[in-house]
Amino acid sequence: MPSDELDGQNNFAPILAAAERLLSNVLGRQVRLGEVASLTERGRRNVVLRCRNLSSGAPSSFIVKQVAVENYDPRDTTSWDVRRFLSDWVGAQFLSTIPSIPRCSPRFFAGDRASGFFILEDLGPHRSLVQPLLEEDAASAAAALLAFATCLGKLHAATRSHSARFESLCYDLSPEAGLVAWTGAEFHERIKLLQAGLERLAVRSEAAFLQELETVSGAIERPGPFFTYVHGDPCPDNVFLSGEQVRLIDFEFGRFGHALIDATYGRMMFPTCWCANRLPQGLISRMESAYRAELVKGCPEAEDDSVFETALVEVCAFWLLNTLGWQLQGALREDRTWGIATVRSRLLARLETFLTIAGERDQLPAVRRMAGRLLAVLRERWPEARPLPLYPAFERGEL
Secondary structure (H helix, E strand, O other): OHHHHOOOOOOOEEEEEEHHHHHHHHHHOOOOOEEEOOOOOOOOOOOEOOOOOOEOOOOOEEEEEEOOOOOOOOOOOOOHHHHHHHHHHHHHHHHHHOOOOOOOOEEEEEEOOOOEEEEEEEEOEEEEEEEHHHHHOOHHHHHHHHHHHHHHHHHHHHHHHOOOHHHHHHHHHHOOOOOOOOHHHHHHHHHHHHHHHHHHOOOOOOOOHHHHHHHHHHHHHHHHEEEEEEOOOOOOHHEEEEEEEOEOOOOOOOOEOOHHHHHOOOOOOOOOOOOEEEHHHHHHHHHHHHHHHOOOOOHHHHHHHHHHHHHHHHHHHHHHHHHHHOOOOOOOHOOOEEEEEEEEHHHHHHHHHHHHHHHHOOHHHHHHHHHHHHHHHHHHHHOOOOOOOOOOHHOOOOO
16 A cells, blocks of 8 residues: 555544444444545545445445534534534435435435534445536536436425424534524625625615515525425535436535525526536526426425416525625626636626516516616626626537
């Protein structure tokens, strides 16, 4: 064994020993781990290890995921790193313990809060949604996106009636962390930032705009029939593809909330992700139809076009307003490239997209008027901002 590999095995010895104890207890037989391979680069916020099972019996390997932060204190639930780790843990655990949920995530085996790690199923050879979008052809990318949308629909339909189970797991893991549901607090903070940006640009908003903000906020905080487990960050590199199977990973933003927060992710250009480009409009409609066909199996209210389309526009407004509050003031100072697109191009594209869908459905007129005025001002200020392109898979050819 090379010396650097041997050093790695020695560095991981404490976590391997703890993982062996947990797995032996869960599986009811002695488990020994070895041949550790790190799957993450140095400096990442998590360490992900593939560990070979040296004992008899399946599975042949496991994934150990450990939070990588200095001075990790599992009791400090004000720490974003700790909260992110706990959310990831409880999301993976929840999706592994509900029998009616289709296999949409790796199996959760066990975890050690004090040591900051948990153990998952090794999904083996796979590619993420990034590869079809950036490296493959339009047909391959479309098939992957439709499978992704179907997976989200199944997830939301299956989890709708299990909020009590999720809440129980959250309180068992960390009663003080507040992991259960979206509260809207962050959205309200971002609205304040957006309003400051609008004042700076002299973009007028009216009293009806404030009323419609309350409508959007209320939809997010009180989703009604759309109250399901939400991934919250279904970025292409959090979507694993293996044959026809789709698995979601990284539940750091996961909790119960409005189902369409996930379902509008493609339409609103993957708003929390580095891998953000446009999708063809026809494909977006097909994705939402595939999603809805699965969602109605657990949420029959979504069959009503008025109910579904009203919710769709409200959540698109949420993503627009949320990302404007997050990114507008920085983008006014300077543009920057994040992943495969600039921030200014993203904001302009998201404004255009919201204006289109809200105009087609004739909803949220005051938010539309604000968005139209802001779009005109930003186009004048940012003449060099290029239109957000299609993903390379769709630039290379037609569907």
